[in-house]
Amino acid sequence: MLTVPIVQLLSITPEAESLIERAGCTCYGSTPGRPTQRIARWIEMGHESVLEHASATFAVTCSRVASHELVRHRLASYSQQSQRYCPAEPDFYVPAELAQEPLYTELLRDGAHTYGLLLGQGIPRQLARYLLPGATLTEIVVTMNFRELRHFIRLRASPRAQPEMAELARAMLAILTQKVPSVFGDLAKN
Numbered sequence: 001m002l003t004v005p006i007v008q009l010l011s012i013t014p015e016a017e018s019l020i021e022r023a024g025c026t027c028y029g030s031t032p033g034r035p036t037q038r039i040a041r042w043i044e045m046g047h048e049s050v051l052e053h054a055s056a057t058f059a060v061t062c063s064r065v066a067s068h069e070l071v072r073h074r075l076a077s078y079s080q081q082s083q084r085y086c087p088a089e090p091d092f093y094v095p096a097e098l099a100q101e102p103l104y105t106e107l108l109r110d111g112a113h114t115y116g117l118l119l120g121q122g123i124p125r126q127l128a129r130y131l132l133p134g135a136t137l138t139e140i141v142v143t144m145n146f147r148e149l150r151h152f153i154r155l156r157a158s159p160r161a162q163p164e165m166a167e168l169a170r171a172m173l174a175i176l177t178q179k180v181p182s183v184f185g186d187l188a189k190n
């Protein structure tokens, strides 16, 4: 079983801070050259539309429970592994709290076995998948602009969020803080 969530940065706007500053300076007729200070001030005053010019794309491996929560964020683009077309054998998310719970792991194993039996009898994947649980692992590629990423991280890296989602959002935040500290550094301090 994989240790998930796995969060991999696939792409990020190059020189994002310069681009954001360039866009913001257009509003005020000022000359670019101080991206860090300006971006911090614009975020503080709520002038966050300038952040929409930059974006990041991540490949995320997580449970279907978490991916269902992820796709509720509408200001994003997604491409998700299909349970109708992908031949991969199902693998499952095991929350740390349930790792020693034999009933949980037994039911996952039985479910995977039954799924395999159905496929073996010629039942199409699009039907057999109905018995796969929310713990089934999936891969999803997500692109969000920086404004939406800040919103997503505020909601989902919070202690109120579901733990797997919080882990996923915090992994994204760690990457983004390292790549673009002026845009995400304040969130990492909270």
Ligand SMILES: Cc1cc2nc3c(=O)[nH]c(=O)nc-3n(C[C@H](O)[C@H](O)[C@H](O)COP(=O)(O)OP(=O)(O)OC[C@H]3O[C@@H](n4cnc5c(N)ncnc54)[C@H](O)[C@@H]3O)c2cc1C
Pocket: 072, 073, 074, 075, 148, 151, 152, 155, 156, 160, 161, 162
């Ligand atoms: C702790 C927690 C518990 C939750 N529990 C539940 C639950 O029990 N049941 C449930 O159904 N959902 C639940 N949710 C999901 C939540 O209601 C949102 O659907 C989800 O967080 C997506 O956020 P968002 O609406 O800000 O969407 P995003 O797509 O991230 O949108 C970003 C922002 O754009 C604006 N926006 C986007 N679309 C519209 C629109 N159509 N109209 C107006 N403004 C818009 C809003 O300002 C929005 O905040 C929960 C979320 C969290 C964090």
